[in-house]
Amino acid sequence: MVHVNQQPGTRAAKVRFVLLCILAANLAVVVAKLVIGLNTNSLAVISDAMHSSVDSMNNILALVVISFAAADPTRSIPTGTRNSKPWVPWP
Numbered sequence: 001m002v003h004v005n006q007q008p009g010t011r012a013a014k015v016r017f018v019l020l021c022i023l024a025a026n027l028a029v030v031v032a033k034l035v036i037g038l039n040t041n042s043l044a045v046i047s048d049a050m051h052s053s054v055d056s057m058n059n060i061l062a063l064v065v066i067s068f069a070a071a072d073p074t075r076s077i078p079t080g081t082r083n084s085k086p087w088v089p090w091p
């Protein structure tokens with residue numbers, strides 16, 4: 001497991017907090033769209049709930065990526081990886 005700098009106030013901690021907030025919001029949207037779609041038998045709303053669930057998966061992927069990007073220096077990467085450029089397009 002990658003050792004992640006989780007000290008409060010660091011850039012990675014701020015990014016992680018924002019990603020967790022967005023994930024929570026996306027999950028709330030998924031639940032709301034599923035409830036509305038199932039109650040109204042609307043395939044359009046249900047399919048949009050699936051779309052929002054993919055957005056949530058993107059948030060989870062971004063959390064994984066930030067954990068690698070914020071990793072502390074190691075013996076093999078003595079400068080750390082905090083200067084890594086993101087390779088995943090943000091949703």
Ligand SMILES: [Zn+2]
Binds near residue numbers: 051052055
């Ligand atoms: Zn989307």
